[in-house]
Amino acid sequence: MNAIEVQSLKKAYNAETTILKDMDFTVKEGEFFAIVGPSGCGKSTLLRIIAGLEQVTDGTLIMNGQDATYRRPDERNISMVFQNYALFPHMTVAQNITFGLHVKKISKEEQKKRCMEAAELLGLQHLLERKPRELSGGQRQRVALGRAIASQAPICLMDEPLSNLDAKLRSKMRSEVRQIQRRLGMTMIYVTHDQIEAMTMADRMMVLNGGDIQQVGEPLHVYNHPENKFVATFIGSPPMNMIEATWHQQMLQITDEWQLKAVRTGQEKLYVGVRPEHIMHASGGKPSFIGKVEHVEILGTETLIMFSINGEQWIAKWAGQWNFEAGEMLPLKVDIEHLHLFDFETEKRVETAEVLMMEALV
Amino acid sequence: MIAGKAQGQLKIKARRSMPSFVEGLLYLLPSILLFSVFLFYPMLKTIYLSFFLTDAQGNAELFVGLEHYSNLLQSTAFRTSMKATLLFVLYTVPAGIILALFLALLANQKLKGIGFFRTIFSSTMGMSVAASSVIWLFMYNPAIGLGNMMMKTFGMSEMQWLLSPDTALISVAISTIWMNTGFSFMILLGGLHNIDSHLYESGKIAGVSDFYTLRKITLPLLSPTLLFIVTVSLINSFQTFGQIDILTKGGPMESTNVIVYSIYKDAFVNFNIGSASAQAVLLFAFILIVTILQFKWGEKRVHYQ
Numbered sequence: 001m002n003a004i005e006v007q008s009l010k011k012a013y014n015a016e017t018t019i020l021k022d023m024d025f026t027v028k029e030g031e032f033f034a035i036v037g038p039s040g041c042g043k044s045t046l047l048r049i050i051a052g053l054e055q056v057t058d059g060t061l062i063m064n065g066q067d068a069t070y071r072r073p074d075e076r077n078i079s080m081v082f083q084n085y086a087l088f089p090h091m092t093v094a095q096n097i098t099f100g101l102h103v104k105k106i107s108k109e110e111q112k113k114r115c116m117e118a119a120e121l122l123g124l125q126h127l128l129e130r131k132p133r134e135l136s137g138g139q140r141q142r143v144a145l146g147r148a149i150a151s152q153a154p155i156c157l158m159d160e161p162l163s164n165l166d167a168k169l170r171s172k173m174r175s176e177v178r179q180i181q182r183r184l185g186m187t188m189i190y191v192t193h194d195q196i197e198a199m200t201m202a203d204r205m206m207v208l209n210g211g212d213i214q215q216v217g218e219p220l221h222v223y224n225h226p227e228n229k230f231v232a233t234f235i236g237s238p239p240m241n242m243i244e245a246t247w248h249q250q251m252l253q254i255t256d257e258w259q260l261k262a263v264r265t266g267q268e269k270l271y272v273g274v275r276p277e278h279i280m281h282a283s284g285g286k287p288s289f290i291g292k293v294e295h296v297e298i299l300g301t302e303t304l305i306m307f308s309i310n311g312e313q314w315i316a317k318w319a320g321q322w323n324f325e326a327g328e329m330l331p332l333k334v335d336i337e338h339l340h341l342f343d344f345e346t347e348k349r350v351e352t353a354e355v356l357m358m359e360a361l362v
Numbered sequence: 363m364i365a366g367k368a369q370g371q372l373k374i375k376a377r378r379s380m381p382s383f384v385e386g387l388l389y390l391l392p393s394i395l396l397f398s399v400f401l402f403y404p405m406l407k408t409i410y411l412s413f414f415l416t417d418a419q420g421n422a423e424l425f426v427g428l429e430h431y432s433n434l435l436q437s438t439a440f441r442t443s444m445k446a447t448l449l450f451v452l453y454t455v456p457a458g459i460i461l462a463l464f465l466a467l468l469a470n471q472k473l474k475g476i477g478f479f480r481t482i483f484s485s486t487m488g489m490s491v492a493a494s495s496v497i498w499l500f501m502y503n504p505a506i507g508l509g510n511m512m513m514k515t516f517g518m519s520e521m522q523w524l525l526s527p528d529t530a531l532i533s534v535a536i537s538t539i540w541m542n543t544g545f546s547f548m549i550l551l552g553g554l555h556n557i558d559s560h561l562y563e564s565g566k567i568a569g570v571s572d573f574y575t576l577r578k579i580t581l582p583l584l585s586p587t588l589l590f591i592v593t594v595s596l597i598n599s600f601q602t603f604g605q606i607d608i609l610t611k612g613g614p615m616e617s618t619n620v621i622v623y624s625i626y627k628d629a630f631v632n633f634n635i636g637s638a639s640a641q642a643v644l645l646f647a648f649i650l651i652v653t654i655l656q657f658k659w660g661e662k663r664v665h666y667q
């Protein structure tokens with residue numbers, strides 16, 4: 001069953017700029033749904049519309065099978081965790097966790113019970129009498145989660161909840177949030193600009209750019225089959241390498257030495273993309289191209305090699321530790337099935353199999 | 363060896379801290395000088411003079427000890443003056459702050475054209491006491507004033523406003539509230555702006571009532587601002603002078619002869635500078651105590667973020 005259905009939703013703050021353009025998507029019950037996109041693309045606006053904190057300009061929002069477009073926030077059965085946690089500085093942790101429960105006529109004992117359960121789940125038992133200013137960033141984050149848990153709302157909205165934490169704590173909280181969501185079976189809509197969070201936490205993710213939906217799907221599918229050039233370069237770290245290729249009769253010319261036999265499509269040019277982990281050392285075989293090493297970052301378990309190819313800077317990611325001098329010429333190889341092609345005009349995905357002849361490496 | 367090194371460091375610290383203390387003083391010198399000339403010296407001089415009989419120029423002539431003080435505490439005039447002052451504070455401070463808070467809450471709403479009202483509500487801040495007093499002098503004029511015109515339209519009997527001992531103090535208080543609202547409004551609006559809007563959104567999602575929001579979110583988080591504005595308003599109110607001088611000159615029948623006005627009259631009309639000084643010292647002590655009490659009281663109730 002769908003927990004949320006968004007139908008041709010539009011949002012504009014003023015006549016000139018439309019923040020969200022004609023959105024359609026659904027979120028299933030019990031699903032961890034991540035909304036990811038660069039800063040300013042309208043993620044928070046979308047989440048706030050779902051919460052009822054902003055009004056839609058046009059379109060319909062269906063929650064739990066009922067039209068909720070114009071419902072008040074408290075009628076939507078949601079909880080929300082804000083980026084800055086929105087804790088009440090004058091209330092104790094316990095009061096913060098149980099805030100607002102009295103509205104739903106929940107007895108004092110039940111409130112206390114829920115508070116204890118949430119605190120136990122989050123390891124906050126010993127902090128219940130403290131004020132937010134006496135907590136660390138991570139503990140505050142947990143209190144904010146605690147409020148969402150204690151409210152027992154079936155839908156939980158989170159707006160970049162981990163972005164104020166340091167890297168180590170963030171990765172710990174990623175798995176904690178995910179586990180709690182699974183255990184409680186809540187429907188989670190999770191906004192983030194960090195594609196790693198979306199990749200690692202979500203059942204499905206939606207990539208936004210400039211108020212437009214770019215792609216919706218399971219993280220691995222989005223990673224392996226990006227619908228367009230934006231998704232290809234936004235998802236993945238380091239990002240997908242991209243270069244322009246031109247047609248010469250039935251050949252796709254990528255660099256001077258790298259050309260592929262192909263079935264020509266209409267356009268003059270194509271974008272060719274390769275993920276960093278798919279660029280390999282040619283090691284004796286025929287190299288696809290030669291890269292000139294510019295810089296090497298050895299990260300311990302893996303090595304990032306920045307090199308130039310036809311004036312573009314590309315990155316290769318190899319397992320293990322490798323050391324090259326700047327200026328060294330590296331023979332490199334890419335398998336055809338690892339190439340991503342994108343239309344030059346629309347930047348939409350072109351299925352590789354339709355264009356390239358798999359056996360025909362020249 | 364290590365201990366010796368530590369001692370050496372301590373010495374270096376001590377040697378450094380002396381010049382830095384002097385350096386600090388140098389930075390403070392301009393304000394210390396200004397404060398000394400315009401604040402500390404007059405204050406000490408006032409306390410000094412309150413123990414003396416003086417001539418018309420304010421030179422100390424005869425040491426009388428605490429005589430001024432004992433005279434004051436026994437005099438009915440001083441008691442009337444104290445009573446007028448306390449009543450005046452009581453009329454102006456709570457009403458003024460509640461009004462300003464109400465306006466600030468209104469102006470803090472996100473509505474179209476709210477900027478216009480913000481300007482209107484804070485406009486009295488830009489007006490001098492003299493100018494505002496003259497406006498109110500006209501308003502209170504029994505024959506042509508707006509005050510009586512309004513009373514007439516509402517079918518009530520005309521009033522003497524500033525001319526009757528029963529209503530004069532309240533009339534001055536009303537005009538004072540009007541004059542001070544702009545400032546209190548601005549400060550409170552600033553305080554409201556500083557409250558994180560996400561807290562209100564959390565409240566909306568939980569569905570708490572507006573009154574609950576006011577009581578449990580707005581007021582606690584506004585409490586530092588409220589304490590500040592209460593303190594400033596109290597001190598201001600205790601020291602009211604300009605509007606009294608222009609509107610009533612302490613009359614009728616001493617009913618608006620608040621303490622600062624009484625000090626002024628004793629010092630510059632009756633040339634009884636010793637007694638005026640004693641009153642000033644008493645007022646100072648009183649305000650000091652009230653303010654200290656207020657901060658003590660506020661310590662537990664004010665939530666600093």
Ligand SMILES: Nc1ncnc2c1ncn2[C@@H]1O[C@H](COP(=O)(O)OP(=O)(O)O)[C@@H](O)[C@H]1O
Nearest residue numbers: 013014019037038039040041042043044045046
């Ligand atoms: N209240 C508002 N009035 C006008 N424009 C706004 C308002 N809130 C957000 N915007 C604009 O909407 C766009 C999307 O904002 P937001 O949803 O916060 O982006 P994100 O959360 O993805 O970073 C931004 O360009 C921002 O400037």
Ligand SMILES: [Mg+2]
Nearest residue numbers: 043044045159
């Ligand atoms: Mg945002």
